[in-house]
Amino acid sequence: MLTRCTTCGREAHPLDWRCTACGGVLWYDVLPAFDAHAVQKDEFSLWRYARMLPVTRRATLGEGMTALSEHRVNGVRFWAKQEYRNPTGSYxxxxxxxxxxxxxxxxxxxxxxxxxxxxxxxxxxxxxxxxxxxxxxxxxxxxxxxxxxxxxxxxxxxxxxxxxxxxxxxxxxxxxxxxxxxxxxRPDFLVGQMTAAYEVWEQLGRRAPDAVVTPVGHGAMFLGFAWGFQALHTAGLIDSLPVMFAVQSARNAPFVAAYQAHATTTQPFDTQPTLADGIIVKLPVHAKSVLERLYATGGAAFAVDEEAIAAATHALHRHGLIAEPTSAVTFAALPQVFAHLGTSAAQVLCALTGNALKYVGR
Ligand SMILES: [Zn+2]
Known part of the structure; x- marks a missing residue:
């Protein structure tokens, strides 16, 4: 399917990873609309949404269909999308x-x-x-x-x-x-991330959560959820969009700085080493799109410090959630998320992105 530069509109070649004219981000001209009747219910991988994907399957390792579970950790209630259960241990x-x-x-x-x-x-x-x-x-x-x-x-x-x-x-x-x-x-990478939202919609009984909290580096996971729920909304399958929250380490927080300045894009950030090493990004590729979705849904970008990341990681592990520190920033940010929402009764989903078993022995 045709992709095009989101900045200058130039048509791209299927192998292009960014616009050859201006260096802009590519996206699809048209994606197949989400159709609940087109979900292949006997396919237990993300390919159950194959009819909504602009890609033909040649090989699969059983990716997708990760568990969604409800937890109460240190008195805080949330839903965990266990993306670390994917075949190589990450979303x-x-x-x-x-x-x-x-x-x-x-x-x-x-x-x-x-x-x-x-x-x-x-x-x-x-x-x-x-x-x-x-x-x-x-x-x-x-x-x-x-x-x-x-x-x-x-x-x-x-x-x-x-x-x-x-x-x-x-x-x-x-x-x-x-x-x-x-x-x-690559747009063909980001489009795969949208299937996480489709799964959550099915797993919650054809509903969206009130809010989605993700770690953000370049922004592909955040946008996968945001655009996936947007596709469900466009199809008339959910009444409202979840409020989207972006979380970063305080040592690497270009999105938080942009949000606090009410800016529409990020500025180069003086990044420092952090426990959340999966989201150390100085110049996020999807900066404008992430901030657009964040503002449009009434969300926010929050920073968490190293002490909070370490405590959140240990708390999740003690409750059987083997999430890496980069994922644990979501749980660490929940007090800020619930304060922003103005209620502790909201149904909030944390995206747990990577498996902490990769960190054993460090
Ligand atoms: Zn361009």
């Missing part, structure tokens, strides 16, 4: 599945990607499943366990000296000659 398997299936359909045999974390593992695994060679650019200083996981899934490591940005620049150079399987940029 990125949704987008990696749709992105790599799309690239395979285009005849791609080799991709590059830059991530030492959840995205690197997800891209390596789905590339392997589809017979695609994946070269994953990581900082040479990345944790040995993270590098080992990418290799275990069949990815080839390209270690780059320097910081996080150095490996991105090296990958973008390689992307001039090899398709870039970018979890941050």
């Amino acid at each position: 990125k398997d949704r987008g990696a599945a749709t992105m790599l299936n799309h690239l395979a359909t285009q005849g791609v045999r080799e991709v590059v990607e830059d991530s030492s974390g959840n995205a690197g593992a997800a891209v390596a695994a789905y590339a392997s499943a589809l017979g695609i060679r994946a070269r994953v650019f990581v900082p040479a200083t990345a944790a040995p366990a993270k590098k080992a996981l990418i290799q275990a899934f069949g990815g080839e490591l390209v270690e780059v000296a320097g910081d996080q940005h150095a490996k991105t620049l090296a990958c973008e150079e390689a992307a001039k000659t090899t398709p870039y399987a970018s979890h941050a940029w």
